[in-house]
Amino acid sequence: MTQDLAIDVHGLVKRFGSKTAVNGVDIQMPRGEVWGFLGPNGSGKTTTIRMICGLLKASEGRGQCLGYDIQKDANRIKVETGYMTQKFSFWGDMTIRENIEFVARLYELPNLRRTVDETIEKLGLTNRQKQLAGALSGGWKQRMALAAVTMHNPQLLLLDEPTAGVDPQARRDFWDEIHELSLKGMTVLVSTHYMDEAERCDRIVYLANGNKIVEGSVPEVIERSGLFTFKGEGQGIRRLAERLKGQPGIEHVAYFGAALHVSGVNPETIRAVLDQQTGHDVQWKEVRPSLEDAFIALMAEAGEDTRVHA
Numbered sequence: 001m002t003q004d005l006a007i008d009v010h011g012l013v014k015r016f017g018s019k020t021a022v023n024g025v026d027i028q029m030p031r032g033e034v035w036g037f038l039g040p041n042g043s044g045k046t047t048t049i050r051m052i053c054g055l056l057k058a059s060e061g062r063g064q065c066l067g068y069d070i071q072k073d074a075n076r077i078k079v080e081t082g083y084m085t086q087k088f089s090f091w092g093d094m095t096i097r098e099n100i101e102f103v104a105r106l107y108e109l110p111n112l113r114r115t116v117d118e119t120i121e122k123l124g125l126t127n128r129q130k131q132l133a134g135a136l137s138g139g140w141k142q143r144m145a146l147a148a149v150t151m152h153n154p155q156l157l158l159l160d161e162p163t164a165g166v167d168p169q170a171r172r173d174f175w176d177e178i179h180e181l182s183l184k185g186m187t188v189l190v191s192t193h194y195m196d197e198a199e200r201c202d203r204i205v206y207l208a209n210g211n212k213i214v215e216g217s218v219p220e221v222i223e224r225s226g227l228f229t230f231k232g233e234g235q236g237i238r239r240l241a242e243r244l245k246g247q248p249g250i251e252h253v254a255y256f257g258a259a260l261h262v263s264g265v266n267p268e269t270i271r272a273v274l275d276q277q278t279g280h281d282v283q284w285k286e287v288r289p290s291l292e293d294a295f296i297a298l299m300a301e302a303g304e305d306t307r308v309h310a
């Protein structure tokens, strides 16, 4: 175990009966970084996170989390990590303060009253602390959940789809907080289905069917996919989109806002196809492929079913 690794796991396998949910996953994550965990529904993200934090015993594999053995020292790991589950929930009929106080008692935190005061103040909810938690919006509930799981100052935060169903502004606020925590030295592994969130991570790990398909920084993952993308703008893109699908050398045709993205592995072939499309008022330029296109290409390369979307 290198001291600098918060997570150092090798060959993690988890079987549920005849189902292999995680199939030999390795993760070496340095301390202090923010990593994104991506993959379609059911690809094994939650199961991997649970094995890392000692909540679930691996069927095979070994490793350490914060220097503790994941199979033997689960209790130590639980104390030093903050785990926000997908359905992290509060008692809607208790006040904001009562909820925070409850979590503080669970962690047996010293200076209970002061810690709770500070947590509520940092959240900016001092004036609303006597309101029922159930009255908070989805975004606020998630911020409160984050405050609760970080109250004991864990070294590692494991966040399982913390922003699912939260509006864009609240997601941005949530991510600002994640980066603030990271600046204070916390290591953060966060699972998400949102590509814009993946772009905010130092590194991403992409799982499909329990297998790690790719790992790297966003530019590395895009480069690894070997894709080239051309962006078309103009009146004619809607009609053109249908004609371009399935043309030789064109692997993906997708709308991004009002523009059309056309991708493939050979830029010359794509250009040739685009040049043939006369009579449409569309301007083309080469752009960076999107992360989503890169994942689809990498999954196809790995022989995974690309119809299963995140």
Ligand SMILES: Nc1ncnc2c1ncn2[C@@H]1O[C@H](COP(=O)(O)OP(=O)(O)OP(=O)(O)O)[C@@H](O)[C@H]1O
Pocket (backbone or CB within 6 Å): 016, 019, 020, 021, 039, 040, 041, 042, 043, 044, 045, 046, 047, 048
């Ligand atoms: N306790 C369990 N018993 C049986 N099967 C399980 C159990 N937990 C998970 N699975 C199965 O293991 C696979 C991986 O599930 P997991 O929840 O880890 O995926 P995920 O990537 O987190 O998905 P999502 O994005 O939907 O949260 C799925 O097929 C799931 O049905």
